[in-house]
Amino acid sequence: MNQDIFVIIEHLRGQVADISYVMLAAAHELAQNTGGKVEAVLLGQNVQGLAGNLAADQVLSVEHPALADFTSDAYIKAVAGLTVEHQPRAVLFGHTSVGMDVASGLSAHLGLPLVGSVRYFESGGKFVSQICGGKIMAEGELPAPTALITLVPGGYKPEQGQSAQPPQVTQVAAPALDGLRVTLKQYIEPEAGDVDIAKEPLLIAVGRGIQTQDNISLADDLAQALGGVVCASRPVVDQGWLPTSRLVGKSGKAVKPKVYLAIGISGAPEHAEAITGSNVIVAINTDAAAPIFNIAKYGTITDLFDLVPVLTDKVREAKGG
């Protein structure tokens, strides 16, 4: 057994997912306690190119045609092989539709302990998991010998897991990957047509404070810059400025994005009830007493017409730079 921390890099169609960087950041925090190294594990076919900015002491690259596309079957076998061979102190997976499929299966497969929904590690090396919709945190010692971890975003910033220095990449032979029972048939692109705001992770919501149809473009610009989607309170939809599919609230949709940016929305109960599932609500409103501030995590009493254009520019800058 050693004290290294393995991070199973999550990537999809040639792109490393953000959660991978978050995991690397977490892994560094943990490695400081264990005194081991951070090793990124890159499973796939022709994926060395993805190693570029991973902040890891080493990248273990496992290439095999069966790993070209994600299936839990092949991934479990591949990670099991590495884990048994290297016996790291912990293996980190994203708490995502990829990582969750693998981590639990591996735990049963190898009889190793698993901690789910970890948000961060404490300086003493304890894990802190976030459960019950974020209402409860659970803390405990990292189980031995090898702890399998699924990590939720929010505890670390992705930049912390990026590095300008390309890491050292070591090719590792894949274990035998036969007898696989899950195979990919095809990918289906998300349907065109209007977006489903209930599923969007970043929503720019506008209310009556936006005043006119023309001003909707302010929100559009911001959404485009941020990569989010515009939605609205009822007065805006009633005016026909946005289609009903974008209505948030009692008569529209309930949403649960990572970030809900409410611009010129008062936060009436019929609206508020549908956004409480959001991870973080940020409110821009000129009225200090607007109820939206009671449910928002961040708020600002600023005129949207002053703020939004500046914000859009700065977002563009941040993205461009």
Place this chain on the structure above:
Amino acid sequence: MNIVVPVKLVPDLVEELTIDASGAALDTMWLRLIINEFDDHATEQAILLKERSGGQVTIITPNAEGVDDMLFAASARGADRLIKLVGDFENGVNNHALARTLATTIKDLQPDLVLTGVQAHNDLDGSLGPLLAEYLGMPYTGYVSGVIVNGDKAIVRKEFPGGLIAELELKLPAVLGIQAAEQPPRYVAISKVRQAMKTATLEEMDAPGLNPDGGPTIGRMFQPEAAEKAEMISGNADVVADRLIGIFKELGVL
């Protein structure tokens, strides 16, 4: 087709959650339990499959307060068999223990498909489905939002972050973690549930020794600091915009 749906109840987040005297668990005093929403979808998906191609749907669940009502509601929806596992569940079990005991029972039921909810909000030791799949020696795929059964194969739609969907083929028998049923769970009128209470039978089965190995030990539970009011950002538009950019970055949306 024989479909088994393991279902568990989880704390209702509508109620205020409190930590008990030990400081390491939820206070069960005020806890209200409801069906794990993804298990609800799994049940619905099972019934949709049955309606499409026939078969039998068995709901299996560890005993807990309110579990009978949940089972009767499932029966009213169309489930055929209702099994209640009785054992030492009072103080809660982790998914490893639950998966082990479920696996022994489910093996005897010889299912073609096991549908579980892809996760539950109180999973501290990973999700149930993949554990179950390993103990049963079946393949697993999670985040499924559509299933077609074709002979001894299932074609499933798995969702990846960002909305991309993969169509995967699994050899049956298999375990699937359901993220969303093809249709949202249907409404079951109360009178149907009441009717089911009169006609449906609950089978009780013993859950032999529960083994929680593989789950973490919790030393302490606490509630994250609740911000009563929003953290207000003041300053001119420029300052506020900078701070917002910072926040967006922190939250990983930028």
Place this chain on the structure above:
Amino acid sequence: MIERINFWEIPEIWHYFAYVVLPLCGLVMLGRFYGRIRLWWQVGRPERRWDKPLVRLWRLIKFGIVQVKVLSKTYPGLVHVAIAWGFFVFFFGTALATIDADFIKFLRGPIYLIFKLMLDTLTIAALAGIILAAYRRFIQKPSRLTLDRGFTLSLTLVFVIVFTGLLTESLRLAAIAQEPTLQPGWSAALAWWTPAGWVTAQLWLALKLTPAVINSIHLWIWVTHATLVGVLFIALPTTTLVHMFTALMNVFFSKLDRPVGQLAPIAENEKKEPVYVSTLRDLTWKQLLDGDTCTECGRCQEACPAYAAGTSLNPKQLILSIRDALHRDGPTLAKGNGKSLPLVGETIKDGVLWSCTTCGACVRECPVLIEHVDAIVDMRRHLVIEGRVDDILQGALANLGRYGNSFGQSERMRARWTQPIQPKIKDARREPVEYLWFVGDYASYSATLSDVTQKTADVFQKASLDFGILYDGERNAGNDVRRVGEEGLFEMLAEKNMAALDKCTYKTIVTTDPHSYNTLKNEYPANNGHAVLHYSELLDQMITSGKLKFTKKLSYKVTYHDPCYLGRYNGVYDAPRRVIEATGCTLIEMPRCRDKAFCCGAGGGRIWMEEAEVKERPSETRIHEAIKLDGVQAFVVACPKDVTMYRDAVKTTGNEERIVVKDLIELVHEALG
């Protein structure tokens, strides 16, 4: 003495026509009518509507003969009554004439003259009525009417029959005027007892026709008249005139067993299984009769908020759909071999049923007492059992089932609004109270309403009212749950509330919510005789008894909106108005007030459903109605949901500067100083 002459100058051979052919036509009519109506019981389910015959007879007279509801709209009402009464009188006249001719001779002297006068007057009335009806139908063309050939045909036929009757009479008078011996005892002075006939007779006299010519014209017009009567008999069961019979039957068999505010529980079939209405076979015979009775007058359509908003619901069309389905599928079903074709979902689409606010305006307006809302709820019950509810409604129902409120909040939060109130409001489960305040969901949970709810408590406390609430023991009362069609959930909620109420010692229930009020008052069976008061009634009583004394005189000009479940359903119109006036406000009525009040659009569970694409929301229409009143500053409501609905509508119509929505209690609170 003058007396009636039977078959005046009509050759004997034609007497057979009257005595043989016309009765045969009558039989054909009855046969055909039977052929039509037997479908009611051959297809429909049984339902007991035979009890209390005297009350039913009274309804028949009131609504069928005197036609009070028809008369509630003046022009069409008078027109209809003129024609209808013409028919009644001609029918009785013919009967009397037959008795006179074949049994006892009594139409002589003054009795004969009065008899003649009656017939003659009604002839004028009927003809005038028909002409005015034609004017309405062809010139005015109100949108609510069905402008269909069938109605034109009926009107023409009736006109020709009455007119040929008049001609016959006038020709007889002309002949007698030329040769008075033809009717012994006749004199020109007596001719004025038949004014219309006599005036028309002058025409013939002016033409200087010979007696022989008059006689033969008289004969042929009489023959035409009699033949058309025969034609009418035969055709009647398939013309629009069939409502003469069906309407009388419908009012006779109208609902007597419960107040309007009470829905019937789900019926059971012989096997004791619940009946959910999805096909014709599941409707009761009376509901099928409703379909056959509809006169297509469109009064329900005109009053319906869902129709006005532009939803797919038109109550008239809904009733006609039942009729059309009955005559399309009924005959096969009656033979017992047709399988029951779906009515709900096919002939009547889900969206139609969900659009109804159960405001009861249609029921209130229908001149022939058709029971739209009961049928709509019956069909909704089927949709609910099938799970055919929209997502938002499903969420609300699931919340109601789990938490007892549609907000999906914990029951422990129900009394959170009481926190700042001192002294603490009594817990009626712990100590006896005189008034048990049933707060209701909206008043308890809606953040925007807590101010109004707290003011209500304040007023009660200032009036030293001995009151308490159920705290977390209260559940949604279930009025709208029941009207959504979720009967099982309603029963469950009612059981829980009853269990909580049973543990309390109290005299009277008071609530601010008209919906809760209606169901507590009319649908909670074991309410142990406790009175249920709406707060407007309680305030009114307290003002009268001097318990509530105002120190400030308000001087607003206000208008008042009657909540459907307070007004139309329970007849509470005056109490809130007296309270408003006691505060010193001047009340200006909207054109549609009291039983004609226009619904806000929230009832019947609509507040929990997806909004359909509408032209204008009912609440917005209502605000526009209020805005038109001169100088009205406040729109006063007496229902928590109304506060929500109308505050929203004032915003969406951009009228925030012109009018404010105030709950009744806010006026009272202000007047208390």
